[in-house]
Amino acid sequence: MARLRARLAGSNNALARGLLMLLSSDKLDEETWEDFEDTLLTSDLGVGPTTELVEKLRTRLRVEGISEPSQAAAALREELVALVDPTLDRSLNVDRNGALPAVVMVVGVNGTGKTTTCGKLARVLVADDKDVLLGAADTFRAAAVEQLATWGDRVGVPTVRGAEGADPASVAFDAVAKGIEQEVDVVLIDTAGRLHTKTGLMDELGKVKRVVEKKAPVGEVLLVLDATTGQNGLTQARVFAQEVGITGIVLTKLDGSAKGGIVIQVQRELGVPVKLIGLGEGVDDLAPFDAESFVDALLE
Ligand code: GDP
Numbered sequence: 001m002a003r004l005r006a007r008l009a010g011s012n013n014a015l016a017r018g019l020l021m022l023l024s025s026d027k028l029d030e031e032t033w034e035d036f037e038d039t040l041l042t043s044d045l046g047v048g049p050t051t052e053l054v055e056k057l058r059t060r061l062r063v064e065g066i067s068e069p070s071q072a073a074a075a076l077r078e079e080l081v082a083l084v085d086p087t088l089d090r091s092l093n094v095d096r097n098g099a100l101p102a103v104v105m106v107v108g109v110n111g112t113g114k115t116t117t118c119g120k121l122a123r124v125l126v127a128d129d130k131d132v133l134l135g136a137a138d139t140f141r142a143a144a145v146e147q148l149a150t151w152g153d154r155v156g157v158p159t160v161r162g163a164e165g166a167d168p169a170s171v172a173f174d175a176v177a178k179g180i181e182q183e184v185d186v187v188l189i190d191t192a193g194r195l196h197t198k199t200g201l202m203d204e205l206g207k208v209k210r211v212v213e214k215k216a217p218v219g220e221v222l223l224v225l226d227a228t229t230g231q232n233g234l235t236q237a238r239v240f241a242q243e244v245g246i247t248g249i250v251l252t253k254l255d256g257s258a259k260g261g262i263v264i265q266v267q268r269e270l271g272v273p274v275k276l277i278g279l280g281e282g283v284d285d286l287a288p289f290d291a292e293s294f295v296d297a298l299l300e
Contacts, residue, residue, distance in 0.1 A: 018035070018036050018038075018039025018040060018043075028058075028061070033054060033058065036054065037050055037051070037054050040053065040054070040261065043260065043261040043298075044230045044231070044260070044261040044262040044265065045261030045264055045265065046234075046261065046264065046265035046268075048268070049083055049261070049264050049265060049268065052083075053079055053080070053083060056079050057072075057075060057076055057079055060075050060079070061075065073299075076299075077295055077296075077299060080295045080298065080299075081291050081292055081295045083264050084263060084264055084267075084291040084294060084295060085267065085273075085291060086291035086292060088267070088273040088291075089273065090248070090273045090274070090275045090288065090289055090290075091275075092104075092220060092248070092275060092276075093219035093220045093247065094125060094130065094185070094186050094219070094220070095185075096185050097216065097217060097219075099180070099183075100180060100215075100216040100217070101133075101176070101179040101180060101183075101184050101185055101186055101187050101216060102185065102186045102187070102219045102220070103176055103179075103186075103187050103189065103212055103216050103217065103218045103219060103220075104121070104186060104187070104188050104189065104218075104219065104220040104221075104222060105172075105189045105191060105205075105208065105209060105212070105218055105220070105221045105222070106118050106121070106188065106189065106190055106191060106222050106224060106250075107191050107193070107205055107221060107222070107223055107224070107240055107244060107246070108193050108223055108224035108225060108236075108240070108250075109193045109195050109226075109236050110192075110193040110194055110195065111193075111226070112193065112224045112225060112226040112229075112233075112252060113224050113226060113250075113252035113253065113278055114138075114190055114191070114193055114224045115138070115144060115147050115148050115151065115190055116151070116252070116278070116281065117222070117224050117250050117252060117276070117278060117286065118134060118148060118151065118188050118190045119148070119151025119152070119154065119155060119283065120278070120283060120284070120285060120286035121188060121276070121286060122134060122151065122152070122155045122157050122188055123155040123283050123284065123286075124286060125185070125186050125188075126155055126156060126157060130184075130185040130186050131157075131182075131183070131184040131185045131186070132157040132184060132185065132186045132187075132188060133157065133158055133159075133160060133175060133178060133179045133182065133184045133186070133187045133188070134148055134149075134151070134152045134157055134158070134159040134160065134175070134187075134188050134189075134190065135159075135160050135171060135172050135174075135175025135176070135187055135188065135189040135190065136148045136149065136159055136160065136161040136162070136171060136175075136190055137168040137169075137171045137172040137175070137189050137190060137191050137192070137208055138168070138190055138191055138192040138193070139161075139162050139163070139164060139165060139166045139167070139168050139171055139192070140165070140168075140192045140194060141192075142164045144190070144192075145159075145161050145164070148161075148190050149161060154283060155283065160174055160175035160178050162174065168191065168192060168204055168207075168208055169204070169207045169208045169210075169211040169212075170211070172189050172191075172208045172211065172212050173211045173212060173214070173215060175187050175189060176189075176212050176215040176216050177215055179216075180215060180216065187216075189208070189212070191204075191205055191208060192204060192205075195236075202239065202240075202243035202244060205240075205243070205244045206243065206244060209221070209244065209245075219247075220247045220248060221244060221245060221246045221247050221248075222246070222247070222248050222249070222250050222275065222276070223237060223240050223241070223246040223248070223249050223250070223272075224249075224250045224252055225237055225249055225250070225251055225252065225262070225266065226252055226253050227251045227252065227253050227254045227260065227262055228253050230262060233262060233266070234262065234265055234266055234269060237249070237266055237269070237270055238269065238270070241270045241272065246270070246272055247272065248272060248273060248274070248275035248276070249266055249267070249270070249272055249273065249274045249275065250274075250275065250276040250277070250278060250286075251263060251266075251274050251276075251277050251278065251289075252277070252278030253278060254277050254278060254279055255278075255279045255280045255285070260294065260297070260298045261298075263289075263294065273289070274289045275288070275289055276288060276289060277289050277294075
């Protein structure tokens with residue numbers, strides 16, 4: 001118990017602090033539970049999941065007669081894992097379809113970490129012995145194309161790019177055509193994310209997908225979300241899910257963020273699993289998402 005407390009006291013994690021508060025009170029009165037609830041909310045767990053978690057935990061502690069803090073902590077861990085849902089299929093659809101490469105579109109608002117994620121994901125796939133091709137369909141910003149090509153060089157995969165201002169759909173189409181011709185395993189398409197023209201952006205992404213699908217099915221549309229943007233991220237996610245359709249979420253910038261509760265909210269709201277997490281800016285800072293290790297890290 002002392003060790004657990006010491007660990008939690010040393011943590012700057014909002015959830016862990018909340019747990020500490022809960023465990024250090026002599027009795028679990030209304031006020032303590034309310035404080036606990038507030039703490040869960042500040043970690044972006046959202047109102048629905050927070051209420052549900054607190055109710056479940058309260059009932060469980062009562063029914064099972066748990067008063068021992070370490071048992072209460074274990075119960076909290078279990079309830080959190082259940083909320084994150086370890087049963088979701090989080091595998092990436094990156095296997096070739098017969099003669100066709102797997103196509104992955106990476107979408108999201110500028111600054112969330114799209115291009116970086118493309119580079120890091122290419123690295124993961126290459127390490128898995130796959131031939132990868134990058135498609136730079138964010139033709140709106142020359143810098144974005146350069147940045148992707150730099151990532152390509154870094155991880156040793158070619159980048160297909162169009163001229164600045166070229167039609168993104170045609171660049172994506174060319175990338176997939178080249179992928180078919182060169183018999184690569186996966187074509188990863190980086191897309192634009194300028195938010196000030198939301199309708200325009202959604203139309204553009206829809207077009208990229210339709211045009212690419214003339215060549216090969218798009219097996220994954222990964223939405224990149226910045227974990228530090230909280231509710232804003234959730235609003236963005238809803239728009240992308242409705243307008244473009246997404247198959248998985250990449251939650252970036254989880255390093256140094258105590259806002260991991262967004263995982264639970266976003267999965268619930270969109271019915272789409274978090275598949276990957278970004279833990280830094282480096283080439284190896286992308287990890288598959290795992291419910292149990294994630295909750296352990298939240299509670300550390
Ligand atoms: P894009 O505009 O969506 O393509 O975003 P970028 O890939 O250019 O990333 C924006 C910034 O976020 C860059 O400075 C990246 O290095 C940084 N970044 C991306 N992913 C992560 C991450 O997981 N952790 C941290 N700390 N920074 C990240």
